[in-house]
Amino acid sequence: MMEKMIFGRFIPGNSLIHQMDPRAKISFVFVFIAIVFIANSAITYGILLGFTLLVVFLSKIRLYFLINGLKPVFILLIFTFLLHIFFTREGDLLVDIGFIKIYEEGLRQGIFISVRFLVLVFITSILTLTTSPISITDGIEVLLGPFKRVKLPVHELALMMSISLRFIPTLMDETGKILKAQMARGSDIGSGPVKDRIKAVVPLLIPLFVSAFKRAEDLATAMEVRGYRGGEGRTRYRQLNWRLIDSLSLVVLVGLAGILVYFRV
Amino acid sequence: MNSIIMSFENVTFTYMQEDESVKPAVNDLSFSIQDGEWIALVGHNGSGKSTIAKLMNGLLFPQTGKVEAMGKLMSEESLWDIRSQMGMVFQNPDNQFVGATVQDDVAFALENNGVPHEEMVVRVKEALQQVKMADYLDHEPHHLSGGQKQRVAIAGALALRPRLLILDEATSMLDPQGRMEVIETIRELRKATGLTVISITHDLEEAALADRILVMNAGEKQLEGKPDAVFRSGNELTNLGLDLPFSMRMTHLLREVGIELQGEHMTEDELVDELWTFYSKK
Numbered sequence: 001m002m003e004k005m006i007f008g009r010f011i012p013g014n015s016l017i018h019q020m021d022p023r024a025k026i027s028f029v030f031v032f033i034a035i036v037f038i039a040n041s042a043i044t045y046g047i048l049l050g051f052t053l054l055v056v057f058l059s060k061i062r063l064y065f066l067i068n069g070l071k072p073v074f075i076l077l078i079f080t081f082l083l084h085i086f087f088t089r090e091g092d093l094l095v096d097i098g099f100i101k102i103y104e105e106g107l108r109q110g111i112f113i114s115v116r117f118l119v120l121v122f123i124t125s126i127l128t129l130t131t132s133p134i135s136i137t138d139g140i141e142v143l144l145g146p147f148k149r150v151k152l153p154v155h156e157l158a159l160m161m162s163i164s165l166r167f168i169p170t171l172m173d174e175t176g177k178i179l180k181a182q183m184a185r186g187s188d189i190g191s192g193p194v195k196d197r198i199k200a201v202v203p204l205l206i207p208l209f210v211s212a213f214k215r216a217e218d219l220a221t222a223m224e225v226r227g228y229r230g231g232e233g234r235t236r237y238r239q240l241n242w243r244l245i246d247s248l249s250l251v252v253l254v255g256l257a258g259i260l261v262y263f264r265v
Numbered sequence: 266m267n268s269i270i271m272s273f274e275n276v277t278f279t280y281m282q283e284d285e286s287v288k289p290a291v292n293d294l295s296f297s298i299q300d301g302e303w304i305a306l307v308g309h310n311g312s313g314k315s316t317i318a319k320l321m322n323g324l325l326f327p328q329t330g331k332v333e334a335m336g337k338l339m340s341e342e343s344l345w346d347i348r349s350q351m352g353m354v355f356q357n358p359d360n361q362f363v364g365a366t367v368q369d370d371v372a373f374a375l376e377n378n379g380v381p382h383e384e385m386v387v388r389v390k391e392a393l394q395q396v397k398m399a400d401y402l403d404h405e406p407h408h409l410s411g412g413q414k415q416r417v418a419i420a421g422a423l424a425l426r427p428r429l430l431i432l433d434e435a436t437s438m439l440d441p442q443g444r445m446e447v448i449e450t451i452r453e454l455r456k457a458t459g460l461t462v463i464s465i466t467h468d469l470e471e472a473a474l475a476d477r478i479l480v481m482n483a484g485e486k487q488l489e490g491k492p493d494a495v496f497r498s499g500n501e502l503t504n505l506g507l508d509l510p511f512s513m514r515m516t517h518l519l520r521e522v523g524i525e526l527q528g529e530h531m532t533e534d535e536l537v538d539e540l541w542t543f544y545s546k547k
């Protein structure tokens with residue numbers, strides 16, 4: 001289950017989308033989220049869906065892989081779809097079997113909401129799938145740059161994010177080790193009533209926290225020794241470069257918004 | 266070129282000074298290190314070695330006495346300047362890897378010191394070549410072995426082109442092969458650049474490679490001298506809880522059973538050489 005989940009995963013590649021500047025991609029996603037709400041008819045939702053599939057195609061990420069990885073999301077999707085179908089009482093009556101009554105407007109709303117949801121999930125997944133976490137962090141740091149004026153610790157937040165990302169695999173390994181060590185001492189996490197299982201997690205978490213604090217302390221020392229004293233006067237090793245396709249992608253997005261407004265009813 | 270790069274003058278440091286019962290971790294310690302030397306700092310657990318390392322780069326300040334580095338007195342003002350001229354590598358390879366990938370980590374100290382981007386690219390490459398990790402630019406830390414991570418940490422220190430490299434038990438968490446990789450890297454670096462190295466270690470075979478050994482005991486300097494001189498005081502070392510290198514113990518044991526070997530042997534190769542020529546020489 002976990003292996004198939006694609007939330008927050010990064011698939012390296014060299015498609016057009018992979019090569020885009022993270023700043024462009026992040027802005028793109030945010031503008032896109034706003035644009036989605038312009039759509040209000042079959043045609044406009046159709047255009048959105050088509051556009052999204054085009055983006056997926058350009059990213060060279062297989063549609064099957066995307067759908068397979070988003071299975072849990074689909075359960076949510078079906079649930080909201082059914083909710084709309086059963087509880088909207090407008091328009092012509094389409095189906096009438098005893099207590100189940102489906103109206104035309106309900107069906108319409110259900111489909112629209114589902115498409116909207118799908119399109120949003122696809123586009124955000126494409127962002128995380130085609131951009132390495134460190135690039136996303138870099139992009140966010142630069143995009144939030146102006147907020148430094150209002151004393152938002154942008155550099156520190158970005159550094160925190162990148163260090164957390166870097167330590168996830170280390171802490172995962174450690175959890176595995178502690179788990180085995182506790183199992184060797186007879187602790188049983190995989191079975192029994194829920195209450196017992198929750199209790200069994202405590203001896204796992206405590207050593208994990210202790211070691212995480214130790215690591216944090218060591219890391220702080222290592223950073224200080226290497227001359228770290230905050231964001232001031234620092235230069236950046238990673239450079240972002242904004243190219244023509246990045247500007248074009250945003251132009252395309254504006255075009256999309258225009259088309260949607262035109263076909264809106 | 267014989268200038269002093271680091272010196273301690275009657276340095277005393279106590280953690281938790283308020284508590285009377287706590288003994289000083291470093292007690293009235295004086296020594297000095299020449300530019301280009303390789304010093305090994307040995308001593309049992311808790312003898313104050315890491316504390317000395319922290320005093321050397323201003324993570325701690327002595328309560329009495331003076332620490333001088335790169336010809337400057339260690340103080341709040343000179344601290345960052347001194348630090349930018351020395352690198353330090355710690356014991357745990359995982360807990361000192363700051364960057365997301367090898368190249369980010371090596372660049373970290375450069376970023377902190379405001380080195381321009383073009384210069385950084387050159388220096389990162391160069392430093393990674395020096396430790397033979399140039400093919401791993403984009404690797405993530407959890408895909409590297411312990412020895413490789415330590416070499417990246419050394420590269421991270423070297424990128425700043427320091428005059429002094431301090432290794433605080435940098436090889437102690439590694440397997441024998443990883444340890445060999447790191448020691449070999451240091452040897453070659455010294456040959457190529459004449460870097461001053463202070464290595465803190467439990468491993469006397471590693472210490473045997475140094476120009477000079479400082480033996481610490483309970484915060485005080487017990488012995489100091491060239492490796493063969495220090496090792497000749499055999500019993501004194503054993504009493505401090507330190508093991509002689511295997512080849513030297515072997516030589517002593519062979520002498521005990523009446524085989525009259527000539528010299529002291531710091532490496533296994535030397536011992537083997539004497540043994541296989543033993544009869545022919547007679």
Ligand SMILES: Nc1ncnc2c1ncn2[C@@H]1O[C@H](COP(=O)(O)OP(=O)(O)OP(=O)(O)O)[C@@H](O)[C@H]1O
Nearest residue numbers: 280281290308309310311312313314315316317434
């Ligand atoms: N942060 C600290 N707070 C209080 N006491 C400390 C602290 N760090 C070290 N000490 C004490 O100072 C003494 C010297 O410790 P130090 O870490 O310098 O020893 P060491 O020679 O590096 O030992 P090891 O070989 O285990 O690394 C020890 O008695 C130790 O308990």
Ligand SMILES: [Mg+2]
Nearest residue numbers: 314315316434
């Ligand atoms: Mg220590």
